[in-house]
Amino acid sequence: MTEINRARRPQLPTELLREIVSHYTQTLPSRGPEKGRQSYKPAWSDFEPLTLASKVLRQLALEAWFKVYFARSPDDLLNVWPEFELWTKELHCIELDTDLQIRPVQWNLRAFRRLRKLRVDFDPAQSNAMLLMRFDHPRNIASQLQELDVHDVSWPSPMVLRLISQAFPGLRVLKLAQDLIWCNLCNICRFATFKNHPPEEIVYDKVVGLPKHYAMYLMPLVNLQTVQFTISYGLGGSTSLWHNDDTMWxxxxxxxxxxxxxxxxxxxDWVERKKLIEKPPSLQCVRWRFRHKNVEDVVVDLEDEPEGGADQEEDEEDT
Incomplete structure (x- = not known):
């Protein structure tokens, strides 16, 4: 009788259990997505009890855990479980190398066939602007990415935007978080300084809101809808962004x-010219976000410009 009663015990459908696990995952505290070079996934200890409850919950918990895959080096992508191509939709990579001594190493995305988002954290102490070339292998996987989130590019010139548009043509969302920003007046990457603390966010939803050369190199991204910059800034400047209608900064x-x-x-005249800049065909929104930082903590030598810089450009997740 015990076996019969056990067999007749009602069981929740797998689809409902998957929704429960998904909701549980969303309630877990993350470890800070804005902190660079460390995983922002919830701790494994939060998932482990589910894996011990039943065979079905173990499978669903593993799926939820590996939805975001955290890799500290390209080697972490070489021998992954076969199920990852079904589970992982977001890949978080830590790239600590330098493009001054570039090695023939690529981040092979071949195992992640359902990948929709890629986040790359660079080391701001290293020259790294060309290392994005390592992430377009194989190209058919890179081309299906819809969101790219790049942190701490050392010299975010328009050439970086050109690399992005060539490697990831399917992007809908592009996020860049960095210390410097490209000035379209002097054509050099600069550390932003303002008279007072800027608003938390400036949003452009009717005009382009991008430096001219950025807009030019993003033009091939026909599906691009949102661009978000998070930049560092210091005080001591002469300009305030609280009356941005006059400057369209x-x-x-x-x-x-x-x-x-x-x-x-x-x-x-400059503001009117910015309103007429041609933008990527599907672009709907450009956001600028700001994080306060002392200039002494910015590693890059602000007086140095890499070889082939502004003048040349103007012419042309925890396993």
């Missing part, structure tokens, strides 16, 4: 704004 450095925007005619 999109990365101009404080020195250029202090010198050139003093002329009301130039400022008015």
């Amino acid at each position: 999109s990365g101009e450095c404080d020195a250029c704004m202090d010198m050139m925007f003093a002329s009301g005619d130039f400022r008015k």
Whole structure:
């Protein structure tokens, strides 16, 4: 009788259990997605009790845990479980190398056939602007990515945007978090300084909101809908962003704004020109977010420009 009663005991459908596990996963505290070079997945100890409850829950818990895959090196992608191609939708990679001594090493995405998002954390102490070339292998997997989240590119010139548009043509969302930003007036990457703390966020949803050269190199991304910048800034500048309607700020450095925007005619003409910049065909929103940082903590030598810099460009997740 005991065996019969056990066999007749009602069981929840797998589909409902999957929804329960998904909801449980969403309630777990993350470990801070804005902290670079460490996993932001919930701790494995939060998932482990589910794996011990039943065979079905073990399978569902593993699926939820490996939805985000955290890799500390390209070797972490070489021998993954076969199920990863079904489970993993977001890949978080830590790239600590330098493009000054680039090795023939690629991050092989071949095992992640359902991949939709890639996050790459670079080492801000290293020159790394060209290392994104390592992440487009194989190309058919890279081309299906819909979201790219890149942290701490050392020199975010328009050339980086060109690499992105060539390697990831299917992007819908592009997020860049970095210390420097490209100034379209002096054509150099600069550390932003303002007179006072800027708003938490500036949003452009009717005009382009991008530096001109960024917009130009993102044009091939026909599906791109959102671009988000998170940049570092310091105080001591002469410009405030609290009256942004007069400037439509999109990365101009404080020195250029202090010198050139003093002329009301130039400022008015520059703002009108920015409204007419051609943008990627599907672009709907550009967001600028700000994080306060002391200039002494910015590793890059702000007075140095890499070889082949501004003038040349203007011419042309925890296993």
